[in-house]
Amino acid sequence: MSQTVETLGIYWQPDKDMFLFRINEIESNERKLTKRIILSQIAKIFDLFGWLAPVIITAKIMMQFLWKMNIGWDDPISQPVAENWLRYRRELKSVEDLTIPCCVLTEHATKISLIGFRDASEHA
Numbered sequence: 001m002s003q004t005v006e007t008l009g010i011y012w013q014p015d016k017d018m019f020l021f022r023i024n025e026i027e028s029n030e031r032k033l034t035k036r037i038i039l040s041q042i043a044k045i046f047d048l049f050g051w052l053a054p055v056i057i058t059a060k061i062m063m064q065f066l067w068k069m070n071i072g073w074d075d076p077i078s079q080p081v082a083e084n085w086l087r088y089r090r091e092l093k094s095v096e097d098l099t100i101p102c103c104v105l106t107e108h109a110t111k112i113s114l115i116g117f118r119d120a121s122e123h124a
Contacts, residue, residue, distance in 0.1 A: 002016065003015075010048055013099075017103060019102060021098055033082045033085065035063075035072070051100060055095055058088055062081070
C-alpha cells in the first residue's frame with residue numbers, strides 16, 4: 001500500500017488522491033459484553049465527515065435497542081444481541097476496502113448534485 005497521510009482521523013493517499021478509512025481494533029471483553037462496553041466501542045468509530053453514516057447507523061440502532069431493553073450499564077446483554085454486535089464489529093473492518101476520490105469533478109461537468117444521508121426513518 002502506498003504511503004498515507006492522516007489528520008483528524010481522515011486518511012489520504014496522495015499518489016492516488018483518494019480518501020480512505022482505517023478501523024482501529026476495538027478491545028474486547030467478550031465474556032461480559034455490556035451496554036457500557038458497546039457504547040464505548042461505538043464512540044471509537046471516528047467519522048468526521050459522516051461518510052460512514054450508512055454503516056454506523058446500524059451500531060446506533062443496536063444501542064437504541066439496548067436502551068429499550070432497559071438493562072443496566074454493566075449488566076451482561078443477551079447472547080443473541082451479543083452475537084449480533086460481534087458480527088457487526090467484525091464486518092466493520094470491511095470499510096477499509098472503500099476509497100473516496102478527492103476530486104470528483106470532471107472537466108465537462110454541466111450539473112453537480114450533493115446528496116446526503118439522513119436517518120429519517122424509525123429503523124433507518
